[in-house]
Every structure is written in C-alpha cells, then in structure tokens.
Amino acid sequence: MSERLYKVRLKVNGKDVEAEVPSRQTLVDFLRDTLRLTGTHVGCEHGICGACSILLDNEPVRSCLMYAVQAEGCSVTTIEGLSNPDGTPGVLQDAFCEMHALQCGYCTPAMIVASHALLESNPAPSEAEIRDAIGGNLCRCTGYKQIVQAVQLAAENIAKGAK
Amino acid sequence: MSSAPEPAAFRYIGKQRRTKEDPRFVTGRGRYVADIALPGMKHVALVTSPHASARIKAIRTEAALAMEGVHYVLTGEELCANVDPLLVGVDTPKVVRYPLAHGVVRYAGEWIVAVVADSRALAEDAAEKVEIDYEPTPYVLDPEQALLPDAVLVHPDHGSNVLYRRTFTWGPVAEDFAHSQHQLSFRVHWGRSATVPIETFGVAAQWHPGTQLLDIWASIQMPKFPDQTARALRLPGNAVRVHFDVDVGGSYGVKRGIKHTVLVGYLAKRLGMPVRFIEDRLENMRGGDMHGPDRIFDMTAAFDGDGTIRSLKIRALDDVGAYAGRSPLQLGKPVGAIVGPYRINSVEYEPISVLTNKTAQEAVRGFGQAPTNYAIETAIDRIARHLGMDRIELRRKNFIAKDQFPYLIPSGSTYDSGDFEAVLDKALDAAKFDDLVAARDAAREAGRLAGIGIATCLEPSGGNSAFEPLFNPKNETTTWMDSCLVRVDLSGAITGVMNTSTSGQGHETLVSTVLGEVLERDPDSIRVVHADSLNALPSNSPVGSRMAIMLGGAAAGAAKKIKAALMAIAAHNLGVPEAALEYRDGNISVGDDASKSLSWDQLVEIAHRKFHKLPPGLEPGLQAKFVWEVPTGGGLPTADGRIQMYPCYSFEAHIVLVEIDPLTAQPKILDYVCGHDCGTMINPAIVHGMTYGGIAHGIGAALYEKFAFSDNGQLASQTFMDYLMPSAMEVPGIEIVDHCTRSPLTEFGQKGSGEAGYLGAPAAIASAINDALAALGKSVDELPMTPLAIWTTLQGESSK
Ligand code: FES
C-alpha cells in the first residue's frame, strides 16, 4: 500500500516550495530528505535536544515535533537561510567562529537559529537571557560558555552596524 | 627538562586563531553520516528484545516481508552463520557477541531482527509486523550478585560472570599498612552514564560487486575499525574502504559502532543495495551498546597522623552489561595513574569486570579514569576529615613535587612532568578561595546548605594500548602509532593528510597549525584532508587524549622532512653547505645575501620539475610521511603487572562552590574554577572548549545522568526526558586558568587535553556536595547525586 500524499505549500529560506508529502512525514525529514537542507539536524526526535530547531514565521520551533503538512502557508528559515546571500557566514555565524563556540558542529545550526531569534527580539541580551534562549538546545561538546560569548560578541557587532 | 621552545617563541602555536573547521559547521555545511544519500539507498529498522533475558523460540517474518517496499528481513540465525564474532578485549572466547541476537537475548533492547525497506518509516512499520515468541529466563542485574557462585550466568558457556579479575600488588602494601598510624575504608559507586553525543551512531554501506569493495561511511571514532569490520565480514582488509571524511557529531569515546557496521555491511553486500542505518534515540540508548562504566569502589587507605598517605587498596567492580568489546579494559587504563598526583608508596588494585543482563558498556571519555579519580579524591577528602586536616594542605603534603619528575609510580608508569602546586595555587587565586569560604559559611549561617569541592586530578594523555597486554597476555599489542602525510604541490600549496575521522577535536586546525609552524607558512593556506582507510597511513584514531601528541608529532615529523628536502635542494643549487643556509618563511638564503637565495616557489619548482637541479638521491616531488609510535610505548607488562601506560600527564585542579536548596535538595553550582595544565596548547580556544565541555559532561555524570534499570531489567532512562543532560541553565560560567608545564617527550611540549575537565569535575562536585552534607554528619556515596538521593540522605539518620 503506498502512502497517500498531501500537497503542502510553504516558503523555505525565502523561496516558494510546493511538494507532495505523506501526512506523517515530520518537517525535519521533509527539510532534510526532500529539500536536502541537511544543516538542520536530528538528535532525539522527541523535542528535547533542540538540534532540529528552525524558524517558523520567525519563531524558533522544533521541526521534529511538527509534520510537514502543518507548515502549510508558513515561512521557514533554516541555518542555510541565515548565511549572507553570497553564502559567507552572517554576523552571528562569524561570531561563533571567532569564539570557537562549537566543536563537532552537530548542535550548532540550531544554536545559531535559537540565538538569531533572541537577537531579533532582544538586541542586547544579558548572559542570563542568552542562557535562557539556548536553554532548550543541548550541546555535549562546549559546556556552553563560548556559545554565550559568541552571542554576546554578535550582539556587540550588530550594535556597531555589522550585518 | 624539555628542549621545546617557550610558547612565546612560536609563530602560530598557542595563538588565538580561528579554527579551520568552524566555518563549514556554522553555515550548516557539515557532512555527517545522515547527510550521505546514496542513489537507491535502503534503510534499516530493528526489532529489539522486550526481555532482559529470554530464549527466542520462534521468529515469524512473513508478514513484514510481504509489505510493499520491504526488501529484506535479517535474523540472527542467518547473520551469525555468515559473519565472525566481534572482538573482545580480554581472553574470554566463550563470551560471543554478534550484531543480532541468535537463540537467546541477554538484555532488554538487544537487537534481534533487522528490516530493510525503501524508507526508515516503512522499515519501522515492517518491524512491527515481525512476531517473536520468547520464553523469559532468569536474569541477573546486580553486579555483586553476579559474582556469587550460584548466580544466573549471562553467558553459561563462559562458566561464570567474571570477564576479568586479578589482584595486583605494587610495592610493599602489607608493610605500609602495618606501619601506618591510621586506616580508613569506604565504598563509593560511580553510576552508569555515558557520553551520549547529540548525534546518534549511524553508518551507510555500499558493496561494489565489480571491484569487490565495500564502501563505508560512519559516525566513527574507533581504533582498528576498518580491520575489525573486514575481519567480522570475512573480507580481506583491502576490501573495506572507510571514508574518514565524514564529520562525526560528537563521540568522546563511544562512537564504536562496530556491530552496527558489520550488520549494515553484511546487508549491503547481501542485497547488492546501498544500506543505511541511523539509530533513533531509543535504539541508541537501549541497544547502541554505549553505556559507560558502572563501578563500585571499595577503598582502604593507610596514612599517618601528619597526613602522609602510604598505601591504597582499591577494589573496583565494574558492571559491563551483557557483552564485552573493549569495556573490561576501562579498568586497565587507570593503572597508569592509580595514585593520582600523589606520592603513594604502594597500591593493591583488584579490578573485576562482571557481566549482567544490561546494555553493554563502551569506551567513555577518559576510559575509566574519571571514576577512578572520583574514588581517589573521595579518599583524600575523607582522610582530611578523619584527621581534621585541611583538604588543600593534605593534597599539598602528598603532591609529587615539581622537581621529582620524571616520577615512577608503583604500578610502573612514569609521569613525565607537572607542577601540581602551581596549578592548584592559580586555581585557588582565581576562585578567590577565601571569599568562597566566606560565601559558603555565610550561606550556612543563613541556614542554607553549601559546600566547596576540590579535586586535583591527572589526565593521562597520548593514548596507547598498554592495557591490552596487561589484561590479556595473549594480546601482545605494543604498537599504537599515528601518522601524517604532507604534500607540497606544484603550485606550492601544502596539503596535510590525516588518517582518521574527527568528532569535534579540531584536527584540521591541529595539523595545519603544526605544519605552518614548522614550515613557517600561513596555516590558513594549508589544506588538511582525511584519507579513506585504503589511502591512509596507520592511525589508531583520536582516543586517549592522544592527537595533539600523536598527530601533532606526526605532522611535525613530516614537515621537518619537507624542510630538510628544501634545504638539500638549496644547498645543492646555491653551492654552499646546509649549515650556511637560513630558512625563513619557506625561502632559503645564504645569510642575508638576497642574490644567493631561492624562494619557496623556486624550491618547489625544482622539486617537481627540474630533475637536473635535484641533488642526487633526493626523491622528486615534495612529499613526506611520518609514522611514529607513542613515546615511551612499546613495552610489555612485567609479571606483577607493572607497565608504562600513557606517556604524558596533564593536570587539573577544580574548585567549586555548590549550594543545595534545603526544600528540593536541588544543588546549584555557584562558582566553578578549573586550573589546567596540558603543556603547550596548540590552539587555546580548542583546548578551552574541550575543557568547558568536559566539565559540563562531568556535571552531568555527577548530578543528573543515569542509565537506570528497573527491577525487571528494563532501561528506565530511554529518552532525554529521563536521561538528563545539563543545559546552559545547569552549567555555570566556568573559569579556566591555564598553566604550562611542557612535556619533555613531545615536539612542542604539548600534552593531551581531549578528556580535560571530565576527569576531575565529578570528583569536585561530589566533594562540594559532601562538604555541604558533612556539616550534618552525612554523605552521598553514589553518582549521580540526584536531588532525590540528596533529599533522602537529608531525611535519613546522621551517618556519624
Ligand atoms: S531532534 Fe527535535 S528536539 Fe531533538
């Protein structure tokens, strides 16, 4: 029995996407397997590790906890959409490099997504606010310190006019 | 002392420089195993055991096989007939382990059937259609009970549940005990946790019938992985090609997916289709065979009234679960630092590795050293308390002094170098220790529970495999080399080739920094690639905090050969002896005479194109390899089990202030300082990052993380909702203070740091909790020290 497919239309990183998906396909599988946007990762598939975080209409959400069909009409931004248009690292990504806010890189795209959402709403966050914003994203490599420092650096650079 | 130059004398080493790897990860361009999509690739899901122990009476696969999109259903019966058992680290030929169970299951979660389908979702659907009849059988979960003569046997053919047991006596233990004024005994338990990377294990395989070659992409950090895969699959070594350029999403020891790989490799070959298996979190937690040490220590210390510790007796009972790979050897590695940083004259050590009906154990960061450090540091705190002596003074009194290195410990290892007092002093200063004490005492006076933890621990580094012959006389492995190949191409660009995969340690940065340092070329211009296993020089993978030493040393060795070739070319063409030449930035001149010089580009051109200008006997082209053995390695153990374990000893001093909420018993870390000495740091940001991460991991092991089993052998912590890993809310803003005691054994004075932080953090946090509880005459003697454990202790009677 082949699975019934449903049409879904959404915007991904600014581009219109239309696809036929099984009703049970998660958004993260759709992004990774169908659109081949493999920067979004899977760590638990039960909503705890945060590795699958993306922006859904500018809010960070866990794409393992959503079906692709639920994104109908939404705008999705993944890590691939946070680089500069020429593909070079954006301010936050650059700050992650500067502070070495990562090791294996597995949690990193989602950390950047969560931090990006924070800086959009709060351009000058305190350390506690940064920790709170990334508190739903597990990193096993870094102990979080350099991540906090990277977000602080990015905030400073943005305040100085970096884009 | 080391002849290595001071860090300030380096051009690139020790400098704050960006890493080579980070840009691809921050833009989402890492390439992990789950990102490998092969045309026509099929997916695997597993049927696993619901019982801790059972006989498999029947397996019915027809309904699953009949489903559309399902290609194969593999049982243990077929697999075990066609592959060889996986290697075990100790001499226990009857403890046989295959990727799938055959006939019996020995733990809940053990893999029984693998289903291959067009998608993972279909494979999962089909797995649910597989029917298995079981006859549950008795099981044993408690490691002490597993030792009893009438215990249920996990592997009856083996005749007991003991995989390894020996009593080592190093030095005059009986005399030292007889002559000591005091003795003290206690038991502590290091609970079952692991490294639990955010990426689970995954592997993809493709068989090429035309060339009889099996390609493997895996999330792997494992010595001898290609060799073990080939052996189990009954293939020659050169029929397996492992692609080490796959980014590994964290490992810290556990990514040893040999059973996964043999399973998937077999399927790919059998079906003639590319096959991939990515563990889901449940498969990973229950059946991924990646639990860490689960160890009960019975400790007895003999010491004098002035605090001199003379001798230790250590019995370490480690519950490895239902099967063994290298796990029993995790009791062997701590032999190389069995007295910690202390001058302890003699040691009796009884390691016991025991089987139970639980998920199997795998290598975890430090390979057994973190639990041992926890036991040793607990002993130090208890001795101090017993004598009414200051914990810091007691440590100072027993520290090996800076001028006593190289220092031979009773179990046969020589510590290369260290300055423990200086590192501890720096940590105490940075922590403003007096203020910390005042803060703790003020909290206590205000009716709160507060404690200060101290731990001073060693991090043996430069991993070799000396515990293999120690624990298994039939295994004479004394070689544990690593290598690097360096090429300078016709354009003058440099490429370093490394021979293993990386799971976050920044090896590309390491190699490019070292090559840049020796050749005086900009590391940013140097490319570093990971050879596949058929192109690779020998490597033993990044285990045992070894790559700064071993890969760094190999890169330096190869670069020096390149430099020597350039010097020979210049001498030949400038007509002067090499001694008259100066090498600067890759250009070579006779003193400062610009008219008598050859630039890097000219030298490279001669090497590649102008044979007529090449000195006789020099190999054309410009490439060099360097393969070397772990320094000080190569020896077999003595009859009484003394052996040189790892060569270099890093050191960490942790100071931590913890407050415990009296109502919820929830501990909160208020202050954390770690003094750290790993010799010369090649890239400080990488070293610091690994140390912060190691401490965070240690906080998890000390307070939160536990693979708990129910009384009927079910894993109770199967998800991240019950296996609790610390987030940015639990891990405090840690401060690291660096110290540098250069190793005399390495090129730049570097030591290892991959296990930094984790080797001392659990001991330090336990020390803090028990400092808080000691005020009430109580203690918690098991990790993790969960709020429930602390709360229960608070409610209980005083232990003193
Ligand atoms: S994969 Fe979505 S939260 Fe872990």
Ligand code: FES
């Ligand atoms: S960088 Fe490895 S999990 Fe965060």
